[in-house]
Amino acid sequence: MTRSVCRTRRIRRSLRVSGAGAAALLALSACSSSSGSDADSDSAGSSSSSSPEVSGQVTVFAAASLKESFTTLGEQFEKQHPGTEVTFNFAGSDTLAASVTGGAPADVFASASPGTMATVTDAGATDGAPSTFVRNQLEIATLPGNPDKITSLRDLTGSGLKVVLCDKSVPCGGAAQKALEAGGLRLTPVSYEQDVKAALTKVELKEADAAVVYKTDVKAAGGKVTGVDFPESAKAVNDYPITLLKEAPNAEAGKAFIELVKSAEGQRVLTAAGFRTP
């Protein structure tokens, strides 16, 4: 099971290669590392299987930043409900929203921004109102050990530093802009990256000195970057809404998956990945 999920994800991933940037290269390693967290999440899983009989395939469209935690939750779900198979499509929220409104057969949609979710709701594609299940916060990703001694958002505006931001058209870029405005700062990056993973990759490859990304991304990068919190990030918190879709081919299982995400154990996995509870 783990293997098939993993493979699906990788294929999807490479389909989005143009957007995902260098992160596509890392998909392989991410795949093996996510299966390492099986053991500790396993024990918690079997205790609360109260839902009715669900089976078959569940298709979940989820924002790229949810990749690690949702993969773990997917494995848990399959263990709790033998006979089910969770298929993920991880991509930028906007791309996913476009697919969903375009009629892609998905059960669950988890977005990285309320704005994107709104386009799906407006199109009448959701079954009920979406609810916020986690929030994500920005953090500065610096080179390992923070050699440039960056302690605040203001430090990034200093000359000589190569900073990358997300493009304003993607959620992390919009959030970074909001944080900069909140601090009354002007920052000229060397590049506006096409998504958060691409921004992070530039720091991981040491091409950039710092990037403004999500806390969850810093966490997922492990020791390859060092995270620096900054107070302005509180002004740019991202809510992550999740919803069942109207045209869901397997609504029962979809509902059960959303339940798992919102449950205590689901929240634990998500906070372990760096998300904040709503």
Place this chain on the structure above:
Amino acid sequence: MTGLGEASDRPDGDDTTDTDEPTTAVDSTGGHAPDGGLDTRLVVDRGTFHLDVALTAAPGDVVALLGPNGAGKTTALRALAGLVPLADGHLRLDGVALDRTPPEARPVGVVFQDYLLFPHLTALDNVAFGPRCRGAGKAEARARATAWLDRMGLADHAGAKPRRLSGGQAQRVALARALATNPRLLLLDEPLAALDARTRLEVRAQLRRHLADFEAVAVLVTHDPLDAMVLADRLVVVENGRVVQEGGPADIARRPRTDYIAQLVGLNLYRGRADGHTVRLDAGPAITTTEDLSGPVFVAFPPGAVTLYAERPTGSSARNLWHCEVAGLETHGDQIRVDLTGELPLAADLTTVAAAELGLHPGAPVWATVKATQTHAYPA
């Protein structure tokens, strides 16, 4: 083969001079090694093909390498130009060893088979290319090229691109281009092969004149005996990478030593043993000849000397009478070439009228005769 007529049309006086120059079979040393001119032995290995050809020529000589396709003529030419490395042998031109000299540094001019005029350059620039490469200034090179084109009667076409030139004009531009570098060795690869029959006649005559004017060594490669005989002072026949016969044009035409040459010059050729006026052929029957010889000999006679009869000629005095069968018929100019098998395989030429009267068709039995006076026997 038209070669025959041309060759035998030569005044008999030529024969005497030709016999002065002995027909050497495979004499690779070439006798005298001149200080001036060309002295070479070309050995080239190309997989299964092995070329080993020796050539000597004095300045002013025009030597023709004659041979069938694949004999190695062009390879020999390319080796002379330095486009193919020598595996062995030597190459001296005017006493200077050129074995290791790259092609661009050899005082050699080449006229390629299809001329290889640079299509993007005008006739003038094509001719000026060599002088330019050999260090002449732009103006000087053009002046020289203009002079050469003038000499070739092409002054009006100096500005024309090669594709606007006729075959004969292109040939002359190619010759001018090769001569414009003042080579000490001029190589011509099938210089007339790309031309149609009419142009060929005219260009052949012009080329002969230009070659006569050329003061250094010229080597031309051809498979056409007529070109070779008209243009060259000396013929070197190459088969399978070896020299099989060497000599003056008339001599070779009269005394071929291989089937290839015999066919080339349009002769029936047989090998046999002579005993007085009778030659017992290796192929079977005997031939009566006018020459009085003994030992191994060649006997040759032209297809035109053969007379055919539908019935065995009773009153004929001809001693050389064979019973044959028609194997094939082929139009040859205004003549019919008849291929015969039977007692003696031979080729006969007769007029269309005669062929019709005889009612010739493949498989028809005929009697063939040749007068002894029309045969020619010579020691093998």
Place this chain on the structure above:
Amino acid sequence: MRKPGVPRTGARMVPVPLLVPALVGLAFLLLPLIALLVRAPWRDLPGQLASPEVWQALRLSLLCATSATALSLVVGVPLAWLLARTEFPGRGFVRALVTLPLVLPPVVGGVALLLAFGRNGVIGQWLDAWFGITLPFTTTGVILAETFVAMPFLVISVEGTLRAADPRFEEAATTLGASRFTAFRRVTLPLIAPGIAAGAVLAWARALGEFGATITFAGNFPGRTQTMPLAVYLALQNDPAAAIALSLVLLAVSIAVLAGLRDRWMRAS
């Protein structure tokens, strides 16, 4: 037997098993373009195109694609000559390596470029240490990324032309006293000019549309590294209408340039 010189029968001569797939293929290539035209926000187009950012991206695209083509010519033509006209051990292998960028996903190419020429790259760290040159996030970086992706097209095209060209013209030149380089410069180069032009056009078109390697290696900054394809991609995130408008501009420019070149250069071939 059909008399020669009678027109009209062209279409009937084409066998159906060839004609049908051919038409399907043609439709498949054209339909998306037609859809783009049909759904284009024509009314908003003037507004979209008035934005200086569009022209900035277009100018950068043209500059970078042209520079990448020039760079490809300078090193790609000699490389093609080497592959077509010389024998050396491992030539087939080198040839395969040259075509590698054709199959490599451009994003991977971009990462590879970062690993080689990045600030921390195998060569890049020395460039930085000795000359203070860093290539990522610069216009030069865009040109390099595009060259990496586009040059194989040029090399393959020119090599094919060279193989088809008669090498005896070079030989003729050497017998006239030209060195091998002179023969190449004065004879071969003019002879294969149409092939070079075709290869350059291919490379230019490929460079113009380059996205993956560019955004990975050079990043995305308006005016410096944001070429049209990058602008299109990012516009697609939240303003598909703008993306379509930008695509139409790119399409129009490339068609105009290719048609112009076709008349001027390609006729010779």
